[in-house]
Amino acid sequence: MPGTVVDAPGAGALSGHQRTVDWVEHPDHPAVELIDQTALPDVERLLRLETVEAVVDAIQRLAVRGAPAIGVAGGLGVALAVRTVPDPADLDAAILALRNARPTAVNLARAVDRVAGVVAAGADAALAEALAIRDEEIASSDSMAAYGIDLIGALCGPAPRLLTHCNTGGLATVTGGTALGVVFALHRAGRLGGVVASETRPLLQGARLTTWELARAGVPFRLAVDGAGPYLIARGEIDAVIIGADRICANGDVVNKIGSYAHALGAARAGVPFVVVAPESTVDPATATGADVEIEDRSDAEVVGFGAVRSAPAGVVTANPAFDVTPADLVTAVVTDRRVVRFAAGETWDDVPLGPLRSLL
Numbered sequence: 001m002p003g004t005v006v007d008a009p010g011a012g013a014l015s016g017h018q019r020t021v022d023w024v025e026h027p028d029h030p031a032v033e034l035i036d037q038t039a040l041p042d043v044e045r046l047l048r049l050e051t052v053e054a055v056v057d058a059i060q061r062l063a064v065r066g067a068p069a070i071g072v073a074g075g076l077g078v079a080l081a082v083r084t085v086p087d088p089a090d091l092d093a094a095i096l097a098l099r100n101a102r103p104t105a106v107n108l109a110r111a112v113d114r115v116a117g118v119v120a121a122g123a124d125a126a127l128a129e130a131l132a133i134r135d136e137e138i139a140s141s142d143s144m145a146a147y148g149i150d151l152i153g154a155l156c157g158p159a160p161r162l163l164t165h166c167n168t169g170g171l172a173t174v175t176g177g178t179a180l181g182v183v184f185a186l187h188r189a190g191r192l193g194g195v196v197a198s199e200t201r202p203l204l205q206g207a208r209l210t211t212w213e214l215a216r217a218g219v220p221f222r223l224a225v226d227g228a229g230p231y232l233i234a235r236g237e238i239d240a241v242i243i244g245a246d247r248i249c250a251n252g253d254v255v256n257k258i259g260s261y262a263h264a265l266g267a268a269r270a271g272v273p274f275v276v277v278a279p280e281s282t283v284d285p286a287t288a289t290g291a292d293v294e295i296e297d298r299s300d301a302e303v304v305g306f307g308a309v310r311s312a313p314a315g316v317v318t319a320n321p322a323f324d325v326t327p328a329d330l331v332t333a334v335v336t337d338r339r340v341v342r343f344a345a346g347e348t349w350d351d352v353p354l355g356p357l358r359s360l361l
């Protein structure tokens with residue numbers, strides 16, 4: 001159920017397009033519309049998803065990915081289900097399929113549950129709730145950037161050289177971003193000393209998506225293989241590592257894209273700050289530690305080659321966890337849309353009450 005391509009594909013086809021995932025209202029065909037992240041960077045196209053099956057498929061194929069973005073897609077998927085699935089038992093099954101489409105990022109289950117909680121009030125109420133989640137994530141990105149540039153300035157001084165992993169920009173949220181949103185804000189303020197994007201094997205979210213976003217925003221960058229990150233830090237070329245998260249546990253353990261832990265170890269060894277930027281919608285006080293989080297294991301096909309090009313011998317067995325756990329003691333600070341918690345200084349969530357949303361605009 002791949003959905004329908006609605007924009008003529010090609011380089012530059014998305015110029016001016018702002019939102020990664022959104023709702024489109026046609027009289028007969030309400031739909032979830034999203035940037036097809038499997039096609040980037042060379043092909044820019046939108047997918048229109050008119051069924052719940054197509055939304056589930058898009059989340060599982062990573063046509064939409066990144067914790068806040070899949071939360072928004074899941075919430076809009078529930079709103080779509082209410083419009084398109086008349087039988088109550090089928091509707092429950094559709095909502096469950098959305099909730100279970102990916103297990104690790106807390107945003108997905110949380111957003112699906114939130115919209116499902118108002119389904120009894122009708123289709124308009126479900127859509128309003130899903131759109132509220134979308135709008136909250138947009139506002140969160142702006143606020144994380146405001147808190148983040150203050151923290152990075154305090155930790156690293158006036159022109160920090162940053163390393164970031166995976167993709168945490170507007171493609172992973174709705175607009176703006178988490179960690180990459182802070183990088184963009186520093187660049188706009190003329191306060192960015194440099195940025196290295198890790199390629200992020202196996203699906204290359206860094207090489208394909210972060211580079212696309214940085215280039216689009218006119219931010220100079222370098223691209224490094226994942227294994228180079230800790231050495232670039234050791235060689236003194238990085239002042240802080242800045243990443244996003246898929247779930248942050250009650251004890252401060254951070255679950256994020258595979259490779260995050262290695263960068264945290266490299267940062268700790270070199271005494272370089274390791275900063276995590278994620279909205280409160282990614283904070284999960286109900287999960288005690290990273291050991292309690294289901295880590296998604298993905299297919300052999302993602303590891304044995306690049307796209308259709310096989311690089312390993314046929315038939316090899318792989319290990320392909322999509323995420324890892326960075327223990328809280330390696331995390332300098334977590335920046336959310338409402339606060340900064342300095343785990344390295346012994347702070348916990350309880351020590352830092354929720355503050356206001358902030359804006360750089």
Ligand SMILES: CSC[C@@H](O)[C@@H](O)C(=O)COP(=O)(O)O
Pocket residue numbers: 062065066067068105165166167168169172173177178179205243244245246256257258322
């Ligand atoms: C806001 S981005 C934070 C995370 O969602 C991001 O770093 C990440 O791990 C995404 O993984 P993905 O498998 O691409 O959905």
